[in-house]
Amino acid sequence: MSALPQYGKHLHRTATMRAVLIDRYGGPDVLRLATVPRPVPTRGQVLVRTRFIGVNPKDVIVRKGKFQIATGKKFPLIVGHDIAGEVVEVGLGADLAKGDQVYGMINDFAGRAYAEYAAVDCKQLAKAPASIELAVAAAVPLAAQTALQALRDDGQLQAGQAVLINGASGGVGVFAVQIAKILGAQVTAVCSHRNVELVTELGADRVIDYTKTELVDLDEQFDVVFDVFGNYRFEQLRTLLSARGTYVNTIPSARIFKDVARSFVRRQRARLVIVKSRRDQLDWLRQQIDAGSLRVVVDRSFPLADVAEAHRYMETKRARGKVVLAVD
Incomplete structure (x- = not known):
């Protein structure tokens, strides 16, 4: 069996x-299911028995090799970031307990979530959330934290301000619309005609087809323009920004x-969101979900064995909300 250098220093x-x-x-088609050694948690980590995995555009980008400067050329490689499952083993210094139901995102650029087990830093x-199933919780970490960091941290969005969200019906967008409303903003959302009703239900004050x-x-002008997929250049949308407005996107590029x-x-x-999973953000999101203020939209679920089909669906860019893999 080939070594898995990206998976961690310690393997069972x-x-x-x-x-x-x-x-x-x-x-x-390069995605394949295989049997590999199970990881062992090191200091500050826990071993999570993964039940469900969120599929993200970043997973597709990594699979295609678009960011080899970060992911390298050492194979085989396990990709994926979002997990929801149960803690089954606890490393020294970890502050979670065996049996805890957890969710989160693996911060490694390539990730390593597409597996039955993952050794993860507790801080991630x-x-x-107690009010939703793990199958739904797996759809939250990367997308919702991206939206939160884009609007609250990078955009510094304040109550009463106006925000434009381009890509409002996708995995990040559905969270962005709701988080912007929680923050007290006036939300203009951009999506296709078939998603206008969904985005309106999520709280958008106005929807543009x-x-x-x-x-x-x-x-018109906005205090924050969140171009989720980076479809426009900053210079193209500067006229939509207020005098001290902020343009935010999620796609790294030289531009x-x-x-x-x-x-x-x-x-x-102009700001680029480079999302990192943090306990305080996940706690905030859990509180909003359990309070009924934040709805999680799951479009489709695929078994782990059908991961290639899940990626094909992601690449159609027609998902309304998130796509999830079921491990069992």
Whole structure:
């Protein structure tokens, strides 16, 4: 069996697990299910028996090899970030207990969530919301934390301000609409006609059908423009920003890095969200979910063995909300 250098320094000598591996970068067909050694938690980590896994566009990007500078060329590689499951083993110094139901996101750039078990730093996990099933909780960590960091931290969105969310019906967008409302903002959401009803139900004050209205033609201004998929350049949308407005997107590129650097000498800012999982954020999200303020939208669930099909569906970009893998 090939070594798995990306999986961690310590592997269980006898116990094994099923995991989805890639031996090279490429299309969905490079994903394969295999038996590999089970990881052992090191200091500050717990071993999670993964029940459900959230599928994200980042997983597709990693699989394609678009960020090899971060993921390298050592194979096989386990991808994936979002997990929900049960703590079955506790490392020294960990502050979670065996039996805890948890959810979270693995911060490693490639991740390693597509497996029956994952050894994860406790700081990247939190108790799962009590009001929803683990199958739903798995859809939360990466997408919701991205939306939270984009709006509250990078956008510094305040109550009473106006925000435009482009890509409002996708995995990140459905959380962004709701989080913006929780923060007290006036929300203008952009999506296709078939998703207008959904986005309205989530709390958007106004919905724009992008098939009928071109954003660059809008004659109004917003305090924050959250371009979830980075479909527009900062310069294209600057006219939509208030005098001290902020443009935020989630897609790393040479262009956005230049925009971010240049905006330090401008009143209008460009920001790139590089999401990191944190206990305090997951706790905040859990509180909002359990209070009924934040709804989790799951589009489809696939068994782990059908991970390639899940990726194909993700690549259609027609998912309304999140896609989830069931491990059992």
